[in-house]
Amino acid sequence: MRKKVVSVILCVAMIAAMVVGCTTKSPTSGGDDKKDDEKKDSYKVGISIQSLKNDYWAGVMGKLEELLKDKGWDYTLQDCSNNSATQISQVENFITSGCDLIMVHPSDADALETVCQQALDEGIKVMCWDDPMENTTANWILDNTALGNKIGATAAAFINEHYTADKPAEVCVIGKPSTKVLLERANGIKEGLEENCDKGNYKVVAEVDGLEANEAQTNVETVLQANPDCSIFVGVGAGAMIGSNEALLQKFGGAGNIPENYGVITTDVTPQQLESLQAGDEAVRAIIGFEGSSLDTATACMEMYERILDGEDFSGDKHNVERPTMEINLDNIEDIMKGM
Structure with a gap:
């Protein structure tokens, strides 16, 4: 009798162990404990x-x-x-x-x-x-080539208004070729100029770095020393516009003295760019922006x-x-x- 009781107990224990084994989850792999699309109040x-x-x-x-x-x-x-x-x-x-x-x-x-x-x-x-x-x-x-094309086309409209093949505009392109997207943007600017300018009415006389304003201003001042008639400055960002505009303000003795055929056209949107554009008496002629402010x-x-x-x-x-x-x-x- 004792042997039968022991046998029954062992059978019950084995069945219980099997049930536990069947219901135990295997360990999850790393990262699965973070729900991909779980919505939270704060992130x-x-x-x-x-x-x-x-x-x-x-x-x-x-x-x-x-x-x-x-x-x-x-x-x-x-x-x-x-x-x-x-x-x-x-x-x-x-x-x-x-x-x-x-x-x-x-x-x-x-x-x-x-x-x-x-x-x-x-x-x-x-x-x-x-x-x-x-x-x-x-x-x-951004499609940086397309953005560059738009900057170039906008600059071309300004060049076509003020320059001819007999008196072409001298253009400086301000970029940052070590950064891939900015190289694409600068190349797009040159394509936009080539596709939209009247035949023979411009020539690129310089290409310089100028992602930040102080760097752009220094490099544009150097360009103006070597090319005193350089009048159109196109660039890949806000720094190019702010720096080249400041260099031209210094060259001509301040706002109100910039010749009407001088222009700066770039992208990005900053308060200083907008203020210069709104003033109407500086070198800033157009900005190609994104969503707005x-x-x-x-x-x-x-x-x-x-x-x-x-x-x-x-x-x-x-x-x-x-x-x-x-x-x-x-x-x-x-x-x-x-x-x-």
Whole structure:
């Protein structure tokens, strides 16, 4: 009898063990404990950009910080000083700190691909501003060649109004060829000039660096010493416009003295650019902008954050989200200035 009782107990124990074994979940792989599309009231965001010395970036990031604070989100904004090694380290720190979203404005997009893949492997969303990267959730980009074409075409309209083949305009192109997207933009400017200028009424006499205003001003002053008749300055950003405009103001003794056939045409949108355009007595003749004001751009960026964090599908052809461009002129400048 005792043997039968022992046998029954052993059978019950074995069955219980089998039930437990069948209902125990196997360990999950790393990163699965973070739900990809889980909606939360607050998120943690890491942002690494090329440089806050750039007036355009400083303005937009200031407005973006205001929006992030209003949302109550935790964020870290860092400037990599155009150094890819520094930027990689910043992204690594964002991964370690457990960010929900990382945004990069790459100094060197190719150099960031590996570390951005590491972020994706950890279940972190990654957004790139400007470059069509591979290892991201989504890229928020400009067609930089097309943007350059538009700058060149706008400058060509000004050149066609003031210059002929008998008296061609001398043009200086201000860029940053070491940065891929800015090289594309500068090449686009030259294409736009070539396609839209009247035959023989311009010649490019200089190409210089000038992403930041002080660098652009110094280099334009050097160009003016070597080419005193250089009168048209086209560039890839705000620094090119602010620096070259200041160099021309100094050359001619201040606002109101700039000849009507001198002009500066670039992209980006900063208060200083808008004020110079609105004044009407400086060298700034046109700006090719994006969403509008700094606040408009920051708001559009914040909307991208929310779309990504809400789990929108950006695979395949939807991976690159192109930003719009617009010409800023006296008809719309007042509304734009309100959001700066």
